[in-house]
């Protein structure tokens with residue numbers, strides 16, 4: 030049997046990027062031979078094994094054929110007669126379809142190295158279309174390697190468009206899609222992921238609520254970039270520049286969905302978009318079964334982002350309501366993420382990226398003032414149950430009034 034490194038490990042070594050995860054393909058072996066050497070099978074009927082010591086993946090060379098809709102609809106053929114070239118041709122991109130042996134001798138039948146040098150993401154063969162998830166993968170690689178100058182080949186974009194228009198993306202499971210989306214959002218240029226999905230018509234299929242933001246104007250005084258879709262891309266870009274966590278990036282993507290629902294005659298204003306957007310945010314959250322913390326933050330940011338922008342003008346009672354809605358006493362981290370997302374929203378405006386955002390520290394200070402109200406003295410006065418809650422609220426309101434007075438003095 031012959032063993033080769035394949036896929037991302039070869040690609041990233043040639044790019045000079047640290048390799049994190051190594052996949053190997055085994056040519057000329059049977060399942061029985063693998064088991065006899067101590068390899069552990071990954072699934073009952075899939076020719077992938079884990080190395081007994083390193084835990085790394087070793088897959089028997091295989092060919093694949095699509096036999097139905099979605100990911101389940103696959104039949105594969107693995108036998109000692111399947112060649113390395115046959116295994117590589119079923120892969121997604123030329124830059125992912127190279128192999129190398131222990132001496133780093135490259136096998137590159139589909140010119141991955143040429144495309145690496147030319148900075149092109151190009152599909153290997155029409156077999157690309159057999160897995161619709163690859164539309165998301167290509168967009169993710171575009172986001173990851175954008176700073177190196179990579180773009181999607183026009184013929185690959187065309188194939189991605191055909192796949193998107195065929196309705197095949199609807200067959201993807203929430204789990205597979207979310208894995209790609211969440212990884213793409215954590216790349217350095219997550220806005221490129223959304224832009225590429227839009228360019229091939231996949232955004233309309235996957236997140237029509239986000240796609241609908243393109244072409245929707247906002248008032249130029251607040252939003253020099255005008256277009257809501259472009260604004261959303263800039264907010265995402267800022268979230269990556271400021272190294273925000275996934276929760277914040279997800280909230281950034283969805284914060285303005287309500288603007289896509291505004292009747293044209295009301296443009297460029299978007300009255301109450303914070304509220305109209307909530308059902309859309311909920312729908313996108315649920316479509317991809319986003320983790321609970323992502324779902325929660327997206328809804329809270331959607332509902333309250335304009336509160337944050339107007340923080341310095343809010344009455345003490347409104348400030349208190351905001352802090353209570355976030356349960357800022359027990360969930361300080363979530364409130365910090367909310368402030369982060371709102372700051373990215375403010376910075377994701379053309380020409381205003383560097384403008385200071387004093388609302389952030391102001392709200393941190395308000396949260397601190399409310400948190401410092403001690404419960405003990407109220408307990409000592411004999412308050413309990415709902416009355417204790419009311420007394421705490423009164424004390425917090427007092428503290429917030431004092432905080433406001435001090436801040437404006």
Ligand code: CTP
Pocket residue numbers: 035036037038050052119120121122125126160162163166
């Ligand atoms: N692959 C594919 N189609 C998919 C998933 C994977 O063709 N839908 C192939 C590609 O050749 C890829 C390899 O399997 O390079 C390994 O897949 P994976 O580990 O998911 O990705 P990597 O390319 O290693 O990239 P990453 O750095 O994102 O892990």
